[in-house]
Amino acid sequence: MTAARRAGWVAMALVSAMVLAACAGDDAEPAAAEDGEVAEAPAAEDPAEDAADEPEGEPIVIGGTLALTGPFAATAQIHEIAAEQYVEMLNENGGLLGRPVEWTVLDDESQADLSASLYERLITQDGVDLVMGPYGTGAITAAMQVAERYGYVFPHHTASLTYAYTYDKHFPTWFVGLNTHHTTPRKVFEAYQTLDDAPQSVTFVTNRFPGTDFLVYGVDQGEGALREGGGALRVAEEMGLEVLEDLSFDLGTTDFSGIAQRVAAVDADLLFVGGLGVDGPNLLAALEQLDYKPRHQFHQWPAPGPMLQVGDLADGATSVTIFEPFEPYLSNPGAQELYQRFTAAAEAAGMSYTAPETQAGASWAAWQVLTAGVEGCQCLDHDEIAAWLLDNTIQTVQGEFNYRADEQNYGDDIQTVKQIQDGNWYVVWPPDHASEGRDMQGAG
Amino acid sequence: MLILLQTLATGIVLAGLYSLFAIGLSLGWGLLHTINFAHFSFVLLAAYVTYELSTAAGWDPVVTMVVTAPIGALLGLGLQLFVTTFKIDVFGTLIVTFGLFLIFEAAMAMRWTADLLRLPSEINPYFTSAVRIGPIRVSMLLTIATALAVLACVGVWWLLKHTRTGRGIRAFVQEPEMAAAFGVNYPQLSLVIAGIAGATAGLTGTILGMYLSLTPTVVEVWIAVVFAVVLLGGLANPIGVMGAAFVIGMVESFTRQFADPAMARLMALVVLIIVLVFRPEGLFKRLVQEARE
Numbered sequence: 001m002t003a004a005r006r007a008g009w010v011a012m013a014l015v016s017a018m019v020l021a022a023c024a025g026d027d028a029e030p031a032a033a034e035d036g037e038v039a040e041a042p043a044a045e046d047p048a049e050d051a052a053d054e055p056e057g058e059p060i061v062i063g064g065t066l067a068l069t070g071p072f073a074a075t076a077q078i079h080e081i082a083a084e085q086y087v088e089m090l091n092e093n094g095g096l097l098g099r100p101v102e103w104t105v106l107d108d109e110s111q112a113d114l115s116a117s118l119y120e121r122l123i124t125q126d127g128v129d130l131v132m133g134p135y136g137t138g139a140i141t142a143a144m145q146v147a148e149r150y151g152y153v154f155p156h157h158t159a160s161l162t163y164a165y166t167y168d169k170h171f172p173t174w175f176v177g178l179n180t181h182h183t184t185p186r187k188v189f190e191a192y193q194t195l196d197d198a199p200q201s202v203t204f205v206t207n208r209f210p211g212t213d214f215l216v217y218g219v220d221q222g223e224g225a226l227r228e229g230g231g232a233l234r235v236a237e238e239m240g241l242e243v244l245e246d247l248s249f250d251l252g253t254t255d256f257s258g259i260a261q262r263v264a265a266v267d268a269d270l271l272f273v274g275g276l277g278v279d280g281p282n283l284l285a286a287l288e289q290l291d292y293k294p295r296h297q298f299h300q301w302p303a304p305g306p307m308l309q310v311g312d313l314a315d316g317a318t319s320v321t322i323f324e325p326f327e328p329y330l331s332n333p334g335a336q337e338l339y340q341r342f343t344a345a346a347e348a349a350g351m352s353y354t355a356p357e358t359q360a361g362a363s364w365a366a367w368q369v370l371t372a373g374v375e376g377c378q379c380l381d382h383d384e385i386a387a388w389l390l391d392n393t394i395q396t397v398q399g400e401f402n403y404r405a406d407e408q409n410y411g412d413d414i415q416t417v418k419q420i421q422d423g424n425w426y427v428v429w430p431p432d433h434a435s436e437g438r439d440m441q442g443a444g
Numbered sequence: 445m446l447i448l449l450q451t452l453a454t455g456i457v458l459a460g461l462y463s464l465f466a467i468g469l470s471l472g473w474g475l476l477h478t479i480n481f482a483h484f485s486f487v488l489l490a491a492y493v494t495y496e497l498s499t500a501a502g503w504d505p506v507v508t509m510v511v512t513a514p515i516g517a518l519l520g521l522g523l524q525l526f527v528t529t530f531k532i533d534v535f536g537t538l539i540v541t542f543g544l545f546l547i548f549e550a551a552m553a554m555r556w557t558a559d560l561l562r563l564p565s566e567i568n569p570y571f572t573s574a575v576r577i578g579p580i581r582v583s584m585l586l587t588i589a590t591a592l593a594v595l596a597c598v599g600v601w602w603l604l605k606h607t608r609t610g611r612g613i614r615a616f617v618q619e620p621e622m623a624a625a626f627g628v629n630y631p632q633l634s635l636v637i638a639g640i641a642g643a644t645a646g647l648t649g650t651i652l653g654m655y656l657s658l659t660p661t662v663v664e665v666w667i668a669v670v671f672a673v674v675l676l677g678g679l680a681n682p683i684g685v686m687g688a689a690f691v692i693g694m695v696e697s698f699t700r701q702f703a704d705p706a707m708a709r710l711m712a713l714v715v716l717i718i719v720l721v722f723r724p725e726g727l728f729k730r731l732v733q734e735a736r737e
Contacts, residue, residue, distance in 0.1 A: 068558075069550070069553065069558070069660075069661075071661045071664065073553065073558030073659065073660070073661065074558045074560045074659045076558070077557065077558045077559060208706050247704075247705050248706040249705045250706045250707075250708070250709055250710070252665035252709075253705075254655070254656060254665065254666075255454075255458055255700075257454040257458070257582075257583065257700070258451065258699075258700025258705060258708075259700055261447070261450060261451075261454075261701060262701065262705075265447075277560070277657075278560065278657040281657070284572075285571050286583070288572040288574075289573070289574035289582070289583050289584075290574070290581055291574075291581070303560050303657070305560060305562070306560055306562045306657050309562050309563075310565050310571075310572070311564075311565040313565070313572065349557060350557055350559070351557065351559045352559050352560065352561055352562075353559075
């Protein structure tokens with residue numbers, strides 16, 4: 001074997017290693033309440049609102065990792081800013097239990113296994129008092145095992161595989177409910193059913209990412225409180241929609257020409273994109289090249305900025321959300337602080353989309369949950385914090401969280417449907433959460 | 445029939461983009477013995493330059509090629525000077541340029557943050573525009589990439605085959621001592637190749653700057669397919685690169701159209717593995733030999 005060929009194999013090995021080094025997502029869940037009894041949790045109000053004395057004593061150290069580099073860094077940056085702002089606000093307003101708070105964040109490089117080993121280090125070597133979950137499904141799933149091993153309360157903001165988390169002290173704040181594979185698509189299709197030109201047929205285009213796969217195809221077997229079936233595809237059929245095409249693509253796909261041709265060929269009333277990040281804009285551009293615009297379009301987890309940047313192509317597109325920077329969300333506890341602080345910090349960081357929405361809302365809520373638990377039990381004991389969180393209603397920027405132990409610490413699906421109208425996102429469904437003067441709009 | 449033609453056209457322009465991306469890497473590897481992992485960083489840097497010039501200075505993104513190509517060429521020259529000066533062998537270049545790749549990634553994250561940056565549609569109409577040939581439509585951006593790829597590959601082929609510079613380089617690659625004895629100044633000639641390879645990286649970057657949402661890691665998804673094209677095409681063979689890109693583009697395009705789209709990239713890599721097992725010199729062994737004669 002020549003040197004050049006040996007080098008070739010080395011290069012291929014390197015390439016393979018890089019290709020394999022990827023994966024994560026977004027979602028979360030709620031925790032248990034005994035016998036359905038819940039008590040109001042005054043401590044869930046942001047401590048920031050009660051201007052307090054300077055914190056004193058030994059700092060309370062909260063550790064965690066984020067994907068500060070690697071493929072998930074673009075979104076993890078949102079969580080970094082939210083965390084920095086929350087901790088800063090906390091310390092400006094008396095800290096936690098009267099003590100200053102220190103946030104130690106390590107870079108997991110978008111790698112789940114690295115995230116797990118860093119949590120091991122944070123807990124066993126650095127001796128952090130509390131932990132905050134990392135960003136993304138893969139890292140959260142891996143890190144949760146470490147938290148469980150040491151009995152740490154584990155709030156997390158962006159895990160999408162609701163059924164996979166059985167740890168009794170995990171507290172998700174992507175508050176979509178355990179059975180989100182049923183509730184999310186049903187909510188979306190119900191919104192579309194209110195239209196005069198309600199869609200009668202649908203085409204699915206799904207990223208093979210585990211979270212989007214779960215939401216579109218559901219699960220074959222239920223277990224405990226997890227219901228079998230579900231998935232947008234089955235729910236669509238149950239609700240009378242005709243499925244004309246079901247296409248999937250792999251993570252990292254950049255060329256959507258072939259998929260666009262198939263979407264345009266069947267011309268369904270609704271295009272359901274089970275995608276994330278920039279999948280939507282890329283598909284829409286490929287459709288535009290064919291002079292085709294879907295009459296109705298839904299996108300599971302789009303990056304909000306790039307969707308707006310494709311202009312008219314995305315007009316009328318819908319998605320689901322748990323937080324948007326306007327009413328009624330801005331009346332929720334802590335929402336004004338989130339909006340003001342995050343927007344300023346994101347602008348200072350030079351981000352292209354500075355408004356806090358789903359990601360920032362999930363992140364802020366995770367910090368609200370953690371601090372509510374500590375303030376609620378007035379302690380740093382993980383068992384007591386978890387018990388308090390399970391027994392109380394937590395007020396967050398997303399609304400009220402009631403964690404239910406009998407649903408793997410998930411609760412109700414409190415998502416709403418948002419839509420791009422006049423070049424911006426607005427909440428349009430359900431009506432009691434709709435932005436002022438906005439409702440679900442049909443084609444044209 | 446129309447679907448078949450449309451799929452074919454899509455595969456061709458996809459191949460154009462792959463060729464443009466891979467030609468510089470193939471030249472560096474085959475003629476300079478530099479496995480330039482930093483080629484991907486050069487591409488991404490050029491993409492960010494296109495973004496910056498278009499959003500901040502209001503340039504038409506296509507016009508930014510007059511800046512990105514020279515930047516790429518300068519980076520290529522700089523790397524080649526470094527490799528020559530420190531006499532780094534082929535394995536060493538892989539390690540060194542991989543290190544450079546990581547440094548570039550970190551530097552770009554510091555400059556442009558990890559945020560997703562996309563050229564707004566009003567200054568990047570190419571993103572959604574199509575070229576129409578009868579009922580067939582293909583992406584305007586990929587068509588531009590294909591035109592550039594043909595220019596680059598044919599130009600390089602002509603340079604290697606029909607110019608004194610090309611003959612000198614090929615002679616040195618085959619018989620270094622003999623070529624040197626005949627007065628071939630390899631260090632000087634290698635700079636020409638390095639500059640061309642870098643310039644193609646710059647051009648590719650401009651295309652990707654218009655095609656993708658940029659983050660410092662976005663280029664990683666291209667590594668596998670670009671290396672596949674290089675290895676399938678045979679090193680330093682521009683026509684082979686085009687042929688290999690055609691095969692991969694077609695495999696991907698037909699898989700997306702007629703089978704499970706999620707299998708498209710996997711199918712392309714399966715083709716690579718099969719070829720490497722049965723034809724380790726690549727798909728175009730005869731062409732490679734001819735090009736070297």
